[in-house]
Structures are given as structure tokens and as C-alpha cells.
Amino acid sequence: MDEALKHELGRQGVIATTMQELYNWSRRSSLWPLNFGLACCAIEMIATTMARYDLARFGAEVFRPSPRQADLMIVSGTITKKMAPQIVRLYNQMPEPKYVISMGACAISGGPFKQGYNVLKGIDRYIPVDIYIPGCPPRPEALLEGFIELQKKIDGQPLTGDDRPRHLNAAEPSEFLIPKFGEHDLEPSKNPAVWHPPLINISLADNDESGIA
Amino acid sequence: MNLESLKPEIEANVPGCRLEIISNPSPSAQHSLLIDSEHALAIAIFLRDAPHLRFDYCSNVTGIDWPAPTPAPSKAKETGDAIEEDVENAEALATGHLEVVYHLYSMELKHGPVILRMRTQDRSTRVHLPSLISVWRSVDFQEREVFDLFGVIFDGHPDLRRLLMWDEFTDFPMRRDYVEPDDYEYEPTAHDKVLLKTMQHQGGTA
Amino acid sequence: MSALAEFPSAAHLTPSADGDSQLLEVSMGPQHPSTHGVFRMDVVLDGETVVKLKPIFGYLHRNHEKIAEDETYLGSMPYTDRLDYFCSLTNNWAYALAVETLAGIQVPERAQYLRIITAELTRLQNHASLVGFLMQDMGASGTPLMYAFREREKILDLFEALTGARMMCNYMRFGGCRVDLPAGWLEQAKQVVAAFPRFLDEYETLLVSNEIIMARTQGVGVLSRELAINAGITGPVLRACGVNYDLRKVDKYGIYDRFSFRIPLGDHGDVYDRYMLRLLEMRESIKILEQAMRDLPEGPFTDPKTKVRNFRPKPGEAYGRIEAPKGELGFYLISDGTPNPYRYRVRPPSLINLTVLEDMCLGRNVADVVIILGSIDIVMGEVDR
Numbered sequence: 001m002d003e004a005l006k007h008e009l010g011r012q013g014v015i016a017t018t019m020q021e022l023y024n025w026s027r028r029s030s031l032w033p034l035n036f037g038l039a040c041c042a043i044e045m046i047a048t049t050m051a052r053y054d055l056a057r058f059g060a061e062v063f064r065p066s067p068r069q070a071d072l073m074i075v076s077g078t079i080t081k082k083m084a085p086q087i088v089r090l091y092n093q094m095p096e097p098k099y100v101i102s103m104g105a106c107a108i109s110g111g112p113f114k115q116g117y118n119v120l121k122g123i124d125r126y127i128p129v130d131i132y133i134p135g136c137p138p139r140p141e142a143l144l145e146g147f148i149e150l151q152k153k154i155d156g157q158p159l160t161g162d163d164r165p166r167h168l169n170a171a172e173p174s175e176f177l178i179p180k181f182g183e184h185d186l187e188p189s190k191n192p193a194v195w196h197p198p199l200i201n202i203s204l205a206d207n208d209e210s211g212i213a
Numbered sequence: 214m215n216l217e218s219l220k221p222e223i224e225a226n227v228p229g230c231r232l233e234i235i236s237n238p239s240p241s242a243q244h245s246l247l248i249d250s251e252h253a254l255a256i257a258i259f260l261r262d263a264p265h266l267r268f269d270y271c272s273n274v275t276g277i278d279w280p281a282p283t284p285a286p287s288k289a290k291e292t293g294d295a296i297e298e299d300v301e302n303a304e305a306l307a308t309g310h311l312e313v314v315y316h317l318y319s320m321e322l323k324h325g326p327v328i329l330r331m332r333t334q335d336r337s338t339r340v341h342l343p344s345l346i347s348v349w350r351s352v353d354f355q356e357r358e359v360f361d362l363f364g365v366i367f368d369g370h371p372d373l374r375r376l377l378m379w380d381e382f383t384d385f386p387m388r389r390d391y392v393e394p395d396d397y398e399y400e401p402t403a404h405d406k407v408l409l410k411t412m413q414h415q416g417g418t419a
Numbered sequence: 420m421s422a423l424a425e426f427p428s429a430a431h432l433t434p435s436a437d438g439d440s441q442l443l444e445v446s447m448g449p450q451h452p453s454t455h456g457v458f459r460m461d462v463v464l465d466g467e468t469v470v471k472l473k474p475i476f477g478y479l480h481r482n483h484e485k486i487a488e489d490e491t492y493l494g495s496m497p498y499t500d501r502l503d504y505f506c507s508l509t510n511n512w513a514y515a516l517a518v519e520t521l522a523g524i525q526v527p528e529r530a531q532y533l534r535i536i537t538a539e540l541t542r543l544q545n546h547a548s549l550v551g552f553l554m555q556d557m558g559a560s561g562t563p564l565m566y567a568f569r570e571r572e573k574i575l576d577l578f579e580a581l582t583g584a585r586m587m588c589n590y591m592r593f594g595g596c597r598v599d600l601p602a603g604w605l606e607q608a609k610q611v612v613a614a615f616p617r618f619l620d621e622y623e624t625l626l627v628s629n630e631i632i633m634a635r636t637q638g639v640g641v642l643s644r645e646l647a648i649n650a651g652i653t654g655p656v657l658r659a660c661g662v663n664y665d666l667r668k669v670d671k672y673g674i675y676d677r678f679s680f681r682i683p684l685g686d687h688g689d690v691y692d693r694y695m696l697r698l699l700e701m702r703e704s705i706k707i708l709e710q711a712m713r714d715l716p717e718g719p720f721t722d723p724k725t726k727v728r729n730f731r732p733k734p735g736e737a738y739g740r741i742e743a744p745k746g747e748l749g750f751y752l753i754s755d756g757t758p759n760p761y762r763y764r765v766r767p768p769s770l771i772n773l774t775v776l777e778d779m780c781l782g783r784n785v786a787d788v789v790i791i792l793g794s795i796d797i798v799m800g801e802v803d804r
Contacts, residue, residue: 272766273738328738377803
């Protein structure tokens with residue numbers, strides 16, 4: 001529809017929109033996060049919900065304690081292998097449409113504790129992540145920006161077609177494999193359907209003289 | 214707390230015990246007392262109840278791994294699969310020992326610390342030490358942690374389970390010879406160990 | 420006399436089911452809005468009464484001690500921030516103190532004052548947040564916590580101006596501090612400290628005369644003196660039982676013996692005492708801060724003789740401890756002459772204070788378990804390391 005006409009109608013009190021815009025606007029304006037904090041980033045998440053950097057004005061009005069009532073899981077803090085099955089289980093219990101924000105360096109890739117026998121190097125090994133927020137811990141403003149990015153992403157999701165989101169596509173899974181505790185490590189150590197190890201250019205790294213042991 | 218005067222006092226009150234003062238060469242001058250495991254409980258009760266000592270507060274329990282001093286020929290530890298201790302390594306390192314260190318203070322008389330050490334006989338089978346939980350409740354979780362991470366078995370502990378790792382875990386991660394499970398680590402500019410691991414995963418140059 | 424016989428823990432007792440009552444085993448956590456982090460408790464209930472309680476940790480075990488064996492001494496300093504992530508500056512101080520004890524490093528005067536100022540500010544914001552979390556746990560969802568976090572934000576602004584980060588400050592070095600105060604910091608800090616007593620008065624009226632809080636916290640979670648000492652409890656939980664043991668007065672680390680402040684003690688050892696004690700401790704911290712900011716001398720802020728690169732202390736060991744807001748935080752280091760420590764151990768106050776959780780909760784309701792856990796003041800980063 002012509003933008004000028006839309007604007008003119010709007011001034012007369014008539015709102016013209018598309019189903020997609022309306023649907024996405026209502027979803028992104030009331031994303032309710034799951035009350036889920038693991039470590040230090042959780043404190044910054046709590047600080048974001050407090051009076052100074054109020055997250056509620058963006059729609060995250062209440063943090064729901066139960067996963068059945070939440071749309072968004074902000075994974076904030078280091079994910080240990082002992083905790084990973086519970087996180088995947090919680091994610092499976094959330095109803096569609098659901099989103100995951102990976103907040104902090106630890107949730108993205110293990111963070112400063114990467115060389116850990118008990119640290120899972122990124123939650124995206126088991127569940128699909130929508131937004132990554134780097135930082136250790138990210139400032140509350142960074143979390144707000146990540147939240148707004150998620151809102152923009154939701155705005156752009158079409159209702160039909162091949163790149164429609166997961167919850168409108170019957171072929172896509174909404175529950176993911178829960179790892180089990182093995183003798184030395186989790187089994188399986190990653191979910192191949194969700195995560196592919198990123199390739200690096202080893203030949204370039206080979207020429208790096210800064211110390212190969 | 215002067216260990217030179219404390220040692221003969223303990224020897225007088227707990228007959229048969231074998232003590233040794235381990236001196237600390239650093240400027241901290243916190244010397245410790247090596248006690249034998251047979252009389253550990255009696256020594257602990259004496260230290261706690263003697264009216265001029267009254268060490269009623271056990272502050273810290275630490276486990277330490279001392280592998281055998283002679284270095285074993287380096288087996289390739291950076292293999293692709295997660296083997297924690299192959300048989301040859303186990304035999305070479307079996308002559309080391311594990312050590313547990315207790316820091317004692319007195320809340321009533323406000324002195325301290327007195328540092329006690331107990332050693333196991335080796336790192337594989339003879340790893341039993343008496344639990345001091347019947348003397349100080351504060352060692353409850355800490356002894357469980359030493360069991361979890363080092364493998365020292367405390368006789369007399371009512372609930373010796375793993376504390377930090379999951380129950381099905383079979384290794385003792387804080388030991389010096391623990392090999393971590395092989396996990397792909399992504400770094401944009403990989404170097405050193407991470408580069409070696411990445412090359413094994415990706416199989417040569419990209 | 421066996422400590423187990425005198426203070427039996429129910430860990431090995433099997434609950435007996437009589438007649439027609441059924442026992443229910445509930446797993447509280449690890450994801451739960453009221454458990455202060457990823458902490459799990461397996462609670463066995465007879466109706467609403469707690470019969471047995473088993474805490475389960477390890478959900479945040481990040482093997483900090485193993486990483487420290489690969490890092491240099493200074494390289495572990497940022498990791499100490501992440502132990503008790505509310506109070507990063509006191510963690511830094513405890514570690515710096517342990518290394519200074521190990522290597523015999525002297526700290527100049529100005530650095531000592533700076534350390535005390537930052538540590539007491541940390542204590543203020545930790546206790547304020549904790550009282551806010553208590554109210555949240557008791558059901559006043561959000562608003563009292565917002566009051567506490569409002570004050571906390573003011574203090575975090577000070578930390579950010581001084582150290583560059585709100586939470587993970589990484590400020591202490593072996594022999595002093597990393598940077599000196601920027602211009603205008605001291606005036607801003609004095610303003611923040613001058614405005615704090617008014618906030619404390621506000622909070623105290625909320626706590627002291629509120630019927631709900633009094634009914635829910637008085638007589639709940641009582642801890643006896645003897646059990647507290649035997650179980651190694653330290654910090655406000657111990658002092659609420661009436662034991663006068665505060666490391667600032669006992670060890671006199673830093674230059675605490677130059678400041679005049681009192682140690683509040685509790686009478687009953689219940690949850691109400693622990694919270695009132697923290698409010699009183701905040702007032703004492705304000706006294707220390709006023710004195711320290713008034714007497715701050717000029718001079719170097721770090722020891723010029725200590726090497727930063729290739730720092731190798733002599734072989735030996737040391738145990739250094741401070742009075743962190745949660746209790747006694749100690750670091751035990753063994754050095755073998757190399758740049759990396761041979762053994763690095765953290766003595767976590769939160770883990771040791773949890774030893775008596777079961778004893779305090781037996782016979783109470785499930786709702787009290789949450790309150791008692793909150794009053795112990797645990798942070799999982801410290802419990803699991």
C-alpha cells in the first residue's frame with residue numbers, strides 16, 4: 001500500500017496494515033523471558049530489569065518462572081556440562097514460538113572458562129540460538145540492544161514461504177536431543193543437527209609465528 | 214603458633230603418633246605438621262579440646278596431587294580419543310602420593326593457624342585417609358570435594374559422594390595426569406594447543 | 420565428644436513413613452526463581468514439613484582451580500572476579516593478600532586505604548542487594564529489590580569510573596592497586612556515602628516494623644552457637660549467633676586496626692537477626708568509609724619493586740584470608756618457583772556456610788526453606804568455583 005495513503009488514513013484514525021505486520025508486532029512487543037540466570041551475566045540481566053535500564057518498556061514485562069509460559073530464554077552465564085541437559089529440557093518444554101538469546105561470552109563459546117572439563121563451549125551446541133550478545137558481562141545497554149535486535153528479527157519473519165520461522169513450518173523440529181551424563185563427557189558431546197564446527201583457515205594460522213608449541 | 218612447642222605437646226598427649234614439621238621456605242613462614250593417619254583422629258580431638266589450644270574451627274581442607282618425581286617418558290596425550298590413563302602411565306605414576314592439608318584456627322582464643330598434613334601411600338589403591346568429620350562438621354563438603362576431584366577416600370564419612378561432578382563421572386579431574394575430553398574449540402586465530410586440536414578435527418589445511 | 424553425635428546431620432538417616440502419611444520428594448532447582456543461582460535441593464516432605472534436605476551443587480563448576488594451574492599468578496586475577504560475582508573487589512583483595520603473604524610484598528599506605536574504600540563499598544552494595552533479594556523471596560516481587568539496586572547502581576558507577584568495569588573490576592595487583600583515583604572520584608564517593616544512611620533508614624523501617632517479615636523470619640532457621648563454630652560458619656551468619664569473630668578485628672589485615680568500628684552481634688541466630696545484622700554492618704561500613712576517605716594520604720598506589728611480568732615467588736605456600744561480605748574468603752597457594760602456581764585453592768565461604776542448611780530447615784515448612792537459604796547469602800560462582 002502506498003505509504004502516503006497509509007499516513008493520510010492514519011491521521012483520520014484508520015490503521016491499515018498487513019497480517020504479517022500485525023502478527024509480528026504483537027509477538028515482538030510482548031516477549032516474556034524465562035526466569036533463568038546461571039552466573040554473573042544473570043546479575044546484569046537483573047540489573048537490566050531494574051529501574052535504571054528498565055527492560056519492561058520493551059515488552060518483557062514479567063519474567064515467568066515456568067518454561068511453559070515463556071517465549072524467550074536468555075541464557076546468561078556459563079553453561080556447565082552438568083547443567084546442559086536441564087537447559088535443553090527446559091528449552092523443549094517451552095511452547096513455540098520460542099527464541100534464545102545467548103548472553104555473555106560463556107554462553108556463546110565457553111568464554112574465559114573455555115579450557116574446562118566441565119564447561120560446555122557454547123549453548124548453541126545443543127539448541128538453536130537467535131541472538132548472541134558478547135561481553136563479560138555485557139552491559140545492560142548491550143542486553144537491551146540484543147533484545148531490540150531480536151525484535152527486529154521477529155519483525156522480519158514472513159508468514160509464508162520457505163524462510164518462514166520454525167513454528168510455522170511443520171517439518172522443523174521444536175524439541176531437541178537431551179544429552180546424557182557419560183563417564184568422561186556428555187553423550188553426545190554436541191548435537192550435529194544443530195551445530196557445525198566453524199572452519200578456520202588453518203594454512204593461514206600455520207604461518208602465524210606467534211608460537212606453535 | 215609455634216610448632217616447635219606444639220609438637221612435643223601433641224606427642225605427649227597422643228602416644229605413638231609420628232609427627233614431622235614441614236618447614237615453609239617462603240616469607241609467609243606458615244610451617245605445617247605432617248601427621249600419620251592412624252592417630253589423626255586422636256590428634257584432632259586433642260587439638261580441639263585442650264583448654265589452652267581450643268582449635269574449634271577448621272577453616273580449609275585442600276587436596277594436593279604429588280605425582281612421582283621421576284618424569285615418565287611422554288606418551289602422546291593429545292590423541293583424538295579421550296583416554297584418561299593408559300596402563301603404562303598408571304604404573305609409572307603409582308609411586309606418587311596425594312596429600313590433604315587442614316588449616317585450623319581457634320575462634321575462642323583467636324589464635325592460629327595450625328596447618329596439618331596427611332599423606333596417602335600412593336595414588337591408585339592405597340588412598341584411604343580417616344575422615345575428621347566427627348571432630349569438625351566443617352570438613353563435610355570439603356572432604357567430599359577432595360574425594361570428587363582427587364580420589365582420596367575418607368573412611369568414616371557418612372555420605373561420601375561426588376560433590377561437583379555428576380555421579381556417573383569416573384575420573385578425578387584435578388589430578389595432574391587428567392586428560393580432558395576432546396572438545397572442538399573455536400578460535401579465529403588458533404595457535405598452540407588449540408591449533409593442534411583443530412588440525413586433528415579438520416584434518417590438515419582447509 | 421563426636422561432633423556427629425552432638426550435631427547429627429540427617430544425611431544418612433532414612434525417613435520413616437508412619438501409618439497414613441506419605442512422603443513426597445521434591446527437587447527444588449536448579450532452575451527456580453528463588454534459589455539464588457543454579458542450586459538444587461532434594462527435599463523430602465511430610466505434608467509441608469521438611470523431613471530431609473540434600474543440597475546438590477556442581478551446576479556452575481567451572482574448574483577455576485585447574486585453570487589457575489595453567490595461568491600465571493596475575494593471569495588468575497580476572498578469574499577471581501568471577502568467583503563471588505557480586506563482590507569482585509573483595510575477591511581480588513583476598514587473592515592479592517595471599518600472594519603478598521607468599522612472596523613477602525609490602526603494600527604502600529595509599530594503596531591500603533584505596534583497598535579499604537573499595538572493599539567497604541563492595542560490602543555496602545552486597546548487603547543492600549541481599550536484603551532486596553530477601554524481600555523478593557518473601558513475595559514483595561520487585562519493588563524493594565529496585566530500591567536496593569538503585570543504591571547499587573550508584574556504587575557501580577563509582578567502580579566503573581575507577582576500574583573500567585561495573586562488576587568484574589580486576590583492580591588489585593600484588594603490592595597495591597592497578598590505577599589511582601581519577602579526578603573528582605573522591606567527591607562523588609563522599610556524596611554517595613553521605614546519602615546512604617537515608618536509604619538505610621528507609622529500609623530499616625520496612626524491616627523492623629513490618630508484621631509479615633517479623634512473622635516469617637523471627638524464630639525461623641535458628642542456628643546454635645556451638646554448631647555454627649563447629650561447622651566452620653563465618654561471616655554475618657556466625658555473628659548472628661552471637662560469636663564475636665570478624666577477621667577485620669582478629670587478623671587485622673590491611674590497616675583495619677586504625678579505624679574505629681564496632682562488630683554487631685545477634686542474639687537468637689535466626690533469619691531476622693541475620694538481616695538486621697547486615698543492616699547494622701552497613702552502618703559500620705559507612706563509618707569506616709568516612710574515616711578512610713577523610714584520611715586518605717598521598718603516595719604511590721602500588722609497590723614499585725614488585726615485578727609484573729615474569730612474577731615468580733619463591734617456592735613455599737601461604738594461606739591468606741579476608742572478611743568478605745559473605746564470610747571468610749581464603750586462598751591457599753603453593754608455589755614451586757615457576758610463574759604458575761602448583762596448587763591454587765579457594766576457600767569458599769558460601770559452600771561452607773551451606774553445611775548447616777539441612778539442620779536449619781528440618782521441621783520447617785517448604786516456604787521457610789527459601790527464606791533460610793536466602794539468609795545464608797550464597798553465590799553459586801563461589802560454591803562451585
